[in-house]
Amino acid sequence: MDRSQKADSVAQLNAVFNEVGVVVVTRNLGLSVAQSSELRAKIREAGATYKVAKNRLAKIAIADTDYVGIGDFLIGPTALATSVDPVAAAKAVVDFAKTTDKIEIVGGAMGANVLDANGIKALATMPSLDELRAKLIGLVQAPATKIAQLSTAPAAKLARVFNAYAEKDAA
Numbered sequence: 001m002d003r004s005q006k007a008d009s010v011a012q013l014n015a016v017f018n019e020v021g022v023v024v025v026t027r028n029l030g031l032s033v034a035q036s037s038e039l040r041a042k043i044r045e046a047g048a049t050y051k052v053a054k055n056r057l058a059k060i061a062i063a064d065t066d067y068v069g070i071g072d073f074l075i076g077p078t079a080l081a082t083s084v085d086p087v088a089a090a091k092a093v094v095d096f097a098k099t100t101d102k103i104e105i106v107g108g109a110m111g112a113n114v115l116d117a118n119g120i121k122a123l124a125t126m127p128s129l130d131e132l133r134a135k136l137i138g139l140v141q142a143p144a145t146k147i148a149q150l151s152t153a154p155a156a157k158l159a160r161v162f163n164a165y166a167e168k169d170a171a
Contacts, residue, residue, distance in 0.1 A: 013061030
């Protein structure tokens with residue numbers, strides 16, 4: 001890799017670090033090509049990205065970002081999982097790590113908050129942004145449905161009462 005390629009790589013990484021909500025640092029302990037492809041597919045499905053970056057270049061790229069605290073994790077054969085959704089990357093990596101011992105979760109960060117491996121695992125148990133949105137819509141929609149039911153209920157009761165009087169008078 002020549003100097004201009006390194007500069008481009010640092011600029012791309014820096015742009016990623018300025019856009020994402022979470023960075024998960026993993027250590028590759030001998031993943032096969034098939035396992036690596038499977039991991040990348042799962043991460044892509046979750047709306048996240050997975051990139052193997054040179055540690056030295058990654059340390060330069062995080063210098064002016066909130067993720068400067070993860071520099072200590074960048075030792076050895078590492079890779080970075082990132083996502084805008086603070087839970088997506090963590091959830092995908094933790095789920096994959098449960099299936100194999102060839103990947104280790106080193107730590108990561110959510111903005112300026114540096115998380116150890118246990119912090120990333122705890123983050124993975126939280127509901128994703130889409131799940132939270134669905135719950136919020138359900139909570140907002142439920143009262144509106146009840147109000148509609150309550151507002152139509154008195155009219156329905158009145159209609160039944162009038163119907164009963166009408167049937168009584170007809171008989």
